[in-house]
Amino acid sequence: MELWNRSRGPAAAAALAAILTSAAALGTAPALAQTPPGVLIVGQIAEPKSLDPAAVTAVNDFRILVNLYEGLVKYEPGTLEVAPALATDWTISEDGTEYTFTLREGVTFHDGTPFDAGAVKFNFDRMLDESHPFHDTGPFPLAFFFSAVESVEAVDPLTVKFTLSEPYAPFLSNLAYPTGLIVLPAAVEAAGADFGRAPVGTGPFKFAEWRSNEAVVIEKNPDYWGDPAGTEAVVFRPITDANTRVAEMLAGGIDMMVEVPPVALSQFQSDDFTVSEQAGPHLWFLILNAKDGPFADKRVRQAANYAINKEALVGDVLEGTAEVAAGPTPPAFAWAHDDALEPYPYDPDRARELLAEAGAEGATLTFYVTEGGSGMLDPVPMGTAIQADLNAVGLDVKIETYEWNTFLGEVNPGLEGKADMAEMAWMTNDPDTLPFLALRTDAWPDKGGFNSGYYSNPEVDALLEKARVSTDQGERAELYKQMQQIVHDDAPWVFVANWKQNAVTSSRVENFSLEPSFLLMLKDVVKN
Amino acid sequence: MAGYILKRLLSAIPVILGITVIVFLIMAMIPGDPATAILGSYATPENVEKLNRDLGLDKPLAQRYVIWLGNMLTGDFGRSFSLNRPVLDEILDRFSATLILAGTAFVLCSLIGILAGAISAARQYSLADKAITFVVLIGISVPSFFLGMMMILLFAVKLRWLPVSGMYAIYGGGDLPDLLAHLAMPALALAAVATGVVARLSRSAMLEVLRQDYIRTARAKGVPEGRVVYGHALRAAMVSIIPVLGIQAGFVLSGAVYIEMVFQWPGVGRMLVDAILKRDILLVQGGVVFVSACYVLFNIAVDVAQGLLDPRIKT
Numbered sequence: 001m002e003l004w005n006r007s008r009g010p011a012a013a014a015a016l017a018a019i020l021t022s023a024a025a026l027g028t029a030p031a032l033a034q035t036p037p038g039v040l041i042v043g044q045i046a047e048p049k050s051l052d053p054a055a056v057t058a059v060n061d062f063r064i065l066v067n068l069y070e071g072l073v074k075y076e077p078g079t080l081e082v083a084p085a086l087a088t089d090w091t092i093s094e095d096g097t098e099y100t101f102t103l104r105e106g107v108t109f110h111d112g113t114p115f116d117a118g119a120v121k122f123n124f125d126r127m128l129d130e131s132h133p134f135h136d137t138g139p140f141p142l143a144f145f146f147s148a149v150e151s152v153e154a155v156d157p158l159t160v161k162f163t164l165s166e167p168y169a170p171f172l173s174n175l176a177y178p179t180g181l182i183v184l185p186a187a188v189e190a191a192g193a194d195f196g197r198a199p200v201g202t203g204p205f206k207f208a209e210w211r212s213n214e215a216v217v218i219e220k221n222p223d224y225w226g227d228p229a230g231t232e233a234v235v236f237r238p239i240t241d242a243n244t245r246v247a248e249m250l251a252g253g254i255d256m257m258v259e260v261p262p263v264a265l266s267q268f269q270s271d272d273f274t275v276s277e278q279a280g281p282h283l284w285f286l287i288l289n290a291k292d293g294p295f296a297d298k299r300v301r302q303a304a305n306y307a308i309n310k311e312a313l314v315g316d317v318l319e320g321t322a323e324v325a326a327g328p329t330p331p332a333f334a335w336a337h338d339d340a341l342e343p344y345p346y347d348p349d350r351a352r353e354l355l356a357e358a359g360a361e362g363a364t365l366t367f368y369v370t371e372g373g374s375g376m377l378d379p380v381p382m383g384t385a386i387q388a389d390l391n392a393v394g395l396d397v398k399i400e401t402y403e404w405n406t407f408l409g410e411v412n413p414g415l416e417g418k419a420d421m422a423e424m425a426w427m428t429n430d431p432d433t434l435p436f437l438a439l440r441t442d443a444w445p446d447k448g449g450f451n452s453g454y455y456s457n458p459e460v461d462a463l464l465e466k467a468r469v470s471t472d473q474g475e476r477a478e479l480y481k482q483m484q485q486i487v488h489d490d491a492p493w494v495f496v497a498n499w500k501q502n503a504v505t506s507s508r509v510e511n512f513s514l515e516p517s518f519l520l521m522l523k524d525v526v527k528n
Numbered sequence: 529m530a531g532y533i534l535k536r537l538l539s540a541i542p543v544i545l546g547i548t549v550i551v552f553l554i555m556a557m558i559p560g561d562p563a564t565a566i567l568g569s570y571a572t573p574e575n576v577e578k579l580n581r582d583l584g585l586d587k588p589l590a591q592r593y594v595i596w597l598g599n600m601l602t603g604d605f606g607r608s609f610s611l612n613r614p615v616l617d618e619i620l621d622r623f624s625a626t627l628i629l630a631g632t633a634f635v636l637c638s639l640i641g642i643l644a645g646a647i648s649a650a651r652q653y654s655l656a657d658k659a660i661t662f663v664v665l666i667g668i669s670v671p672s673f674f675l676g677m678m679m680i681l682l683f684a685v686k687l688r689w690l691p692v693s694g695m696y697a698i699y700g701g702g703d704l705p706d707l708l709a710h711l712a713m714p715a716l717a718l719a720a721v722a723t724g725v726v727a728r729l730s731r732s733a734m735l736e737v738l739r740q741d742y743i744r745t746a747r748a749k750g751v752p753e754g755r756v757v758y759g760h761a762l763r764a765a766m767v768s769i770i771p772v773l774g775i776q777a778g779f780v781l782s783g784a785v786y787i788e789m790v791f792q793w794p795g796v797g798r799m800l801v802d803a804i805l806k807r808d809i810l811l812v813q814g815g816v817v818f819v820s821a822c823y824v825l826f827n828i829a830v831d832v833a834q835g836l837l838d839p840r841i842k843t
Contacts, residue, residue, distance in 0.1 A: 248692045
């Protein structure tokens with residue numbers, strides 16, 4: 001037998017041509033991967049950990065949860081203001097330690113069980129009371145959002161009263177956060193630690209199925225108390241690789257994707273796609289070591305703020321997916337943000353002057369950079385660009401790069417004796433959280449806080465303590481604005497960017513908008 | 529032969545025990561702990577300590593190892609922090625997906641590789657040999673993940689013949705044609721490099737054998753050329769090809785990590801990468817031990833197969 005029979009050559013060539021022709025014909029046929037109407041397929045960034053709202057911490061998981069469950073309160077669409085949800089109304093006692101909620105009538109869980117005050121009490125006791133029979137369905141990593149809660153009392157079926165150990169202004173916005181979503185007690189009792197895979201809530205969608213590493217499917221809840229959902233079902237697909245997520249979107253395999261890499265955005269500039277953007281309560285900043293080294297001098301810290309070209313970082317490195325930050329409070333907290341605050345302009349000459357005044361010309365700095373991490377955007381290119389800007393004004397910056405978890409292990413215990421500056425990003429649900437945990441003297445690392453640069457200003461401390469116990473939003477706003485002006489001038493950080501979350505939807509998706517909370521509300525979305 | 533197999537199986541036990549020690553120590557030593565990974569921005573020392581206690585990570589190292597090993601012997605691999613489900617369920621789910629992908633790639637690279645090598649050797653320096661050598665060198669040189677991305681761009685995004693990623697269609701589907709459509713690109717991309725290696729080695733093994741006296745004798749007796757090449761020479765060459773296949777099986781398994789990331793194949797490689805990033809200690813440990821045990825068993829199977837082919841290697 002001939003191995004490569006020459007006489008068969010023409011026949012083989014003809015067969016090959018036939019295959020290619022039929023393949024080309026296939027290519028012109030209706031495209032593969034058309035998703036069905038009425039079913040919205042969302043490309044997520046990871047497999048969810050659990051669908052138990054008390055047990056999870058990731059925005060990726062929250063995107064599913066907020067469509068299955070509701071809390072007592074929610075964020076008003078388009079803002080970060082608190083609005084009624086399962087509670088229609090509430091009163092706060094004079095001293096700010098008692099919150100009494102009136103619950104919505106006629107709400108049922110997905111299995112038909114009526115929603116009442118007992119369910120609310122069960123949810124918070126499970127998280128907070130270590131002797132609760134279902135406390136072992138945890139751990140509940142974010143339970144400390146409610147650590148001020150002393151007791152929860154079901155006054156009558158439609159009234160529930162929270163008693164706090166001390167006044168705590170962020171309480172309501174913490175209730176609106178996904179950690180405060182209400183689950184069906186009987187479902188926890190039945191499933192125990194596996195509740196996260198068999199979730200039951202009151203939301204506009206109910207749980208249908210979870211195929212591990214493939215998809216989480218939720219379906220329209222026909223008995224929803226409000227306007228029904230606009231789609232029959234939503235499918236959340238985990239696609240951890242960003243390039244593959246982009247390819248799926250381009251190929252029509254998914255209808256919506258979140259967290260589009262900045263460099264990929266240009267591929268979606270056509271009529272087939274809509275790109276949505278929304279600035280959120282996010283701040284990307286550099287922690288400066290105000291305890292030892294050159295940044296102990298305020299003028300050097302200000303010089304760093306002048307020397308770094310934030311417009312270029314946001315425009316070139318981040319391709320416009322963020323805005324330049326002015327101070328410690330993101331503008332997404334509209335009511336608490338001081339609009340009069342201007343970002344430090346890019347002014348290398350002014351930076352050199354300040355450095356000369358402080359005698360810090362040619363100082364050597366150690367700069368901690370992370371390789372990735374939640375909310376860190378593009379930390380390595382950003383770190384390199386910052387290094388170049390600081391070199392240009394005569395500072396000698398040495399970068400040390402760490403993987404995210406290792407990085408946190410280095411930065412959170414404080415920079416003293418190790419580094420002069422470090423990248424950091426925070427996303428919070430209340431204007432109190434970040435400055436309270438990262439700017440007060442009592443939040444230095446040795447006291448269990450995140451003030452890794454050891455900034456200390458008694459005035460700022462007093463303003464933050466006062467804002468935390470005030471129950472009047474107008475008064476709190478005034479205090480936060482004063483705080484922002486002082487912190488802006490003291491420059492304990494280099495204020496760099498506020499991230500704009502983005503999403504791409506196909507032209508078949510309507511009524512979609514992103515929220516400042518970064519939660520993905522899909523009730524009103526329509527898929528044609 | 530049974531005695532030989534038993535001896536090899538017993539000798540695998542210390543190897544696997546050693547692997548458990550190494551992977552346990554590595555996971556204990558790498559910086560960053562699961563509590564910090566879970567809490568993210570909210571990882572205050574106080575919160576981290578409480579969560580570590582809840583997760584049972586506050587016990588001494590040796591105690592944790594003994595508990596883990598003891599539980600594993602009873603089939604309890606523990607519960608994954610990041611996925612909140614039993615580790616063994618997750619591994620078994622994922623491993624079947626990896627077996628489908630790596631198994632297909634392995635069969636592809638063995639068949640195509642050996643055939644290409646045999647053709648090359650039988651017609652040394654012919655046009656077919658040169659063409660095969662050229663294609664094989666490209667296969668060896670192009671990184672599989674790059675090849676995978678290019679295939680996605682061409683066949684899924686531009687031409688829309690094949691789905692981009694995943695194992696089954698998200699809606700509907702779930703049957704064999706659906707699986708094959710999803711399997712085609714990742715299996716080919718994964719097989720490409722291994723095929724090249726197998727083809728090169730098969731070619732040299734075949735050339736070696738074809739120079740032997742008994743091949744000349746067979747030809748002189750008038751045995752048809754096809755029988756000489758495939759009946760006599762290939763069988764003899766298989767003795768040196770099979771160990772290479774054993775190594776390639778390991779390569780295909782480890783190469784599956786990249787391919788699973790690119791094509792979002794729900795396999796064990798992607799699971800391990802995610803688990804490492806999330807410091808999901810029990811999932812990493814369980815996954816590594818499971819995969820290593822499979823690799824060890826596979827190598828024993830290869831040795832046994834070689835023994836069957838070549839009576840000189842045995843017992």
